[in-house]
Amino acid sequence: MSGAAATMTANVAASTALRVLAIGAVTPVGGDARSTAAAVRAGLCGFREHAYMIDTAGEPMRVAQVAAMDAGLDGAARLVVLLAPALDEALAGAGGRIARLGVAVALPPPRPGGAQEAAGAVRALCEERLGGRLGPFQVFASGHAGGFEALDQARSWLRGGQVEAVIVAGVDSYLAPQTLEWLEAEDQLHGAGPLNNAWGFIPGEAAGALLLARDGATPGSPPASRPWAEVLAVGLGHESKLNKSGEVCIGEGLTQALRRALDEVPAAGVIDNVVCDMNGEAYRADEYGFSGLRVRDRLRDPTDFAAPADCWGDVGAAGLPLHLLLAASACRKGYAKGPLTLLWGSSDGGERGAAVIRAEVSERA
Incomplete structure (x- = not known):
């Protein structure tokens, strides 16, 4: 990015961005x-x-399970145990x-083996x-894109002055027995059985949880360290041609979300990283292939x-805060390709979300 473009993007960030003051995470690898x-980063x-x-x-069945989690713990109780340390x-x-x-908070959508009382338990x-x-509280039970819906709500609360700060969180688990059986029956479980799909996913x-404050606001004493990142833009969309519907998806809903987010960033701000x-x-993969081509002029390399x-x-509704963590950490450690990162998520129910964040890229030692 040129010096002028970087200055323009920084000026926009200073006037409209949300600061990510802290991040919490609990995953199968940490x-x-x-x-x-x-x-x-280590793979x-x-x-x-x-x-x-x-x-x-x-x-x-092959799964990605958080260490020390009880394999027999299901439903809302499992989600609370996962979320508590990240929160x-x-x-x-x-x-x-x-x-x-x-x-x-982003939560899983209704599905077999899902947590019926998750919203109440999380509250x-x-x-x-x-x-x-505790100020306003809202859940978005739409899975992968739910974190972007939560981020958009947080932005509204903060810009409206309703709160000093917002926690944007996401939690999900596909490991309930009924959920795993359903995934296999739907041909989405990666494995070797006749009902399994070689192109399926690992449940x-x-x-993940983010602490956000409006840029320029000073809630109490300033934080001891610089923010992890700034959220510059959020975009939402909806896809009508769903996975397993038999219709060909050409990425219309994701394109809508990507463009709405990118339109909030100056045209000179080329996106350096995608998570x-x-x-x-x-x-x-096909959905992003079509969508990435449509916005390729804004991406340094869509591939x-x-x-x-x-x-x-696949961590479902927990994706947004965890993907933001990876992008911000890459900048802090100096291995990001530049300061601007595009995040996106795609829900089975058709919800689509995108966000652009900015973080200063440190010089590597």
Whole structure:
């Protein structure tokens, strides 16, 4: 990026961006944000055999499970156990300085084996951690794109002055027995059985949380370290030609989300990095292939992207905060290709989300 373009982008960030003050994470490759980012950078893989679930070929199902999680814990209880440490890690960045926090959480969509009481359980967790500091609370049960919907809501709350800061979180787990059986029956489970799909995905589980404040606002004392990143733009879209519908998806919904996000960034701001939730399914690869071509003038290289599902499996609704973590960490460690990163997510229900973030790229030692 030229000096003039970088200055223009920085000026836009200063006036409209949201600061990411802290990040929390729990994944199959790390118990906190920094260990997760380091593990993905090293190419570590969190895949393992499920403790007792067998596929139709008689082989143990391959999953990406968070270490020390009880294989028999299901439903809302499992989501709360996953989310609690990620939430605590993000909240540690606020200390006691912030008087009122909003919470926007991405959750899995309704599906076999899903957590019916997840929204109530997550709200109870937030009330326990925040008490009287808890402001507006909203869940987005749409899976992969839910984090972008939550981020868009956070931006609205902050710009409207309703809260001093917002937690944007996501949590998901595909590891319930009914969910795994359903994935195999739907030909989405990666494995060797006759009902399995060589182009399926590895079911994962994870949680991530971001602490966000409006740029220029000073909630209490300033943070001890520079922000992880700035959120410059958010775009939402909807796809009508869904996975498994039999219709050919040419990426119209994702293109809509990408363009809405990119339109908020000056045209001189070329995107240096892309992080997304592609998981090995041909549908998602084709969708991005069409969408990436339509916005190729805004991307340094549409074919150069990171898809960390090859390390931690498909993490569904937890994707947005975790992908932002990887992008921001790459800038902090100096191996990002530039300061601007495009994030995107694609839900089975048709929801599509995109965001552009900016983070200063440190010089490598």
